Amino acid sequence: MTTYRLKGVSVLGAAPTDLFITDGLISDKSASAEVIDAAGLVALPGLVDLHTHLREPGREDAETVETGSRAAALGGYTAVCAMANTSPVADSAGVVEQVWRLGREAGMVDVQPIGAVTVGLAGKQLAELGAMATSAANVRIFSDDGFCVADPRLMRRALEYVKAFDGIIAQHAEEPRLTEGAQMHEGEVSTRLGLTGWPAVAEEAIIARDVLLAEHVGSRLHVCHVSTAGSVEVLRQAKARGVRVTAEVTPHHLLLTDELAASYDPVYKVNPPLRTAGDVAALRQALVDGVIDVVATDHAPHAVEDKECEWAYARPGMLGLETAFSIVLSVLGEQWELIADRMSRTPARIAGLDGHGTDLAVGSPANLTLVDPSARRVVDPAELASRSRNTPYSGTTLPGRIVATFLRGEPTVLDGKAVK
Numbered sequence: 001m002t003t004y005r006l007k008g009v010s011v012l013g014a015a016p017t018d019l020f021i022t023d024g025l026i027s028d029k030s031a032s033a034e035v036i037d038a039a040g041l042v043a044l045p046g047l048v049d050l051h052t053h054l055r056e057p058g059r060e061d062a063e064t065v066e067t068g069s070r071a072a073a074l075g076g077y078t079a080v081c082a083m084a085n086t087s088p089v090a091d092s093a094g095v096v097e098q099v100w101r102l103g104r105e106a107g108m109v110d111v112q113p114i115g116a117v118t119v120g121l122a123g124k125q126l127a128e129l130g131a132m133a134t135s136a137a138n139v140r141i142f143s144d145d146g147f148c149v150a151d152p153r154l155m156r157r158a159l160e161y162v163k164a165f166d167g168i169i170a171q172h173a174e175e176p177r178l179t180e181g182a183q184m185h186e187g188e189v190s191t192r193l194g195l196t197g198w199p200a201v202a203e204e205a206i207i208a209r210d211v212l213l214a215e216h217v218g219s220r221l222h223v224c225h226v227s228t229a230g231s232v233e234v235l236r237q238a239k240a241r242g243v244r245v246t247a248e249v250t251p252h253h254l255l256l257t258d259e260l261a262a263s264y265d266p267v268y269k270v271n272p273p274l275r276t277a278g279d280v281a282a283l284r285q286a287l288v289d290g291v292i293d294v295v296a297t298d299h300a301p302h303a304v305e306d307k308e309c310e311w312a313y314a315r316p317g318m319l320g321l322e323t324a325f326s327i328v329l330s331v332l333g334e335q336w337e338l339i340a341d342r343m344s345r346t347p348a349r350i351a352g353l354d355g356h357g358t359d360l361a362v363g364s365p366a367n368l369t370l371v372d373p374s375a376r377r378v379v380d381p382a383e384l385a386s387r388s389r390n391t392p393y394s395g396t397t398l399p400g401r402i403v404a405t406f407l408r409g410e411p412t413v414l415d416g417k418a419v420k
């Protein structure tokens, strides 16, 4: 194993120092080392994404575990949690083990599979949660993401079931009866455009119900992609009462608004939909306050034919892994402790990913990323490592650049390029 010396690096914004990486661990000195000039660069614990769609098995034309892993490493990630809405659905030990194994073979980030809550994401019958938990993939988070576990009795049973091993149900909060035919956020813009709206209350009603269920059962709930100011208030109250609930926000919900739908460009179609400027402000504040615990990408690659079509027919979702850090940097500024907490430490803790989200102290596993906060880049979809191109930031100049990423002491990205 090569030993590295990160010369003049700033650890989480502290004064420049030299950091060594030896035998997969962070150390304070070494006899001989390959020197990486890290002057002006900031070291952060490797980013951890609780919400990535890798599309394999089933839609390898949109993304594979390998292409998604490369995109993740280039985005500064060392671990991603892979959502279960693949084809076949990751609702059995066999499929979660396949995804886990593909992640190991790709070897660029730790791929931690999420298991489905219900068989085929159909919302009728609990999946084999126990078999997935005891499989080689060691599943701890379960989600029907893409669909809501709408049946309250099933949601209660799922929360009860995972309590035995301190598992988590990650809910896609969307009351389906309130969003039938929905195309975008319900509000002024949807009225003007004549598009069927997805009302904020469809999210807020499910979160309100689920925090009560989680409180009743004493189990862990995680709320995916929170998108409204009202949801933030429900979560704030639940947390104040001590409910075991955590929540995520996506980079796009921290930046973009429903006004973009007026372009009818399906790249802005996403679920939950882009909301209002007031919602964006509330989400930013909640992320700073800690009412929202983490930033998760909801990286949702889609093939060209599923995106470059009429708005109504386009699939919802946008890429996230390769731009998330820049978006968060533009939203939070150089608040390194906060960024490390919301993008690495807390997601690693929620997912139980040992060795990730460390404080980069001597002896910690060397899972880290080096970022250049002063760099600027223009997003060119053709240059992305993802197999898909559906980024909403095409042609946009974004701050910050991922210069290097290390997974257990081995570089996955050097000089801004994937090592393999």
Ligand SMILES: NC(=O)N[C@@H](CC(=O)O)C(=O)O
Binding pocket: 053, 085, 145, 146, 147, 172, 269, 270, 271, 272, 298, 300, 301, 315, 316, 317, 318
């Ligand atoms: N977030 C999205 O807009 N899309 C997700 C699933 C979903 O939540 O609809 C996808 O899998 O594409």
